[in-house]
Amino acid sequence: xxxxxxxxxxxxxxxxxxxxxxxxxxxxxxxxxxxxxxxxxxxxxxxxxxxxxxxxxxxxxxxxxxxxxxxxxxx
Ligand SMILES: [Zn+2]
Numbered sequence: 001x002x003x004x005x006x007x008x009x010x011x012x013x014x015x016x017x018x019x020x021x022x023x024x025x026x027x028x029x030x031x032x033x034x035x036x037x038x039x040x041x042x043x044x045x046x047x048x049x050x051x052x053x054x055x056x057x058x059x060x061x062x063x064x065x066x067x068x069x070x071x072x073x074x075x
Contacts, residue, residue, distance in 0.1 A: 011074035013058050014049055019070050026069070040069055049075045 014022065022043040029039020041051065052072050057063040059071050 011052075011055065011058055013074050014044060014047065014070055018044070018047060022070065037069075044070070044073050047075070049073045 022040050025043035026036040026040030029042075030036050032039075044051075050073070052074055055072060055074070057067060057071055058074065059068050063071065
């Protein structure tokens with residue numbers, strides 16, 4: 001029996017570089033007066049990621065110290 005890949009666990013989240021770029025986009029968005037998340041979310045969406053509300057937390061520490069902005073963003 002072969003389990004379908006990357007369904008329950010091991011979602012393909014953004015890489016460290018992609019998260020850093022999204023953070024920078026968020027800060028630019030703040031500077032432009034839109035707030036952090038429109039820039040951050042829009043950057044990840046432009047890379048093909050979607051924020052999934054129906055999956056478990058994807059933070060490395062499972063959200064123990066609070067959720068990261070990129071929590072649940074997968075593609
Ligand atoms: Zn989380």
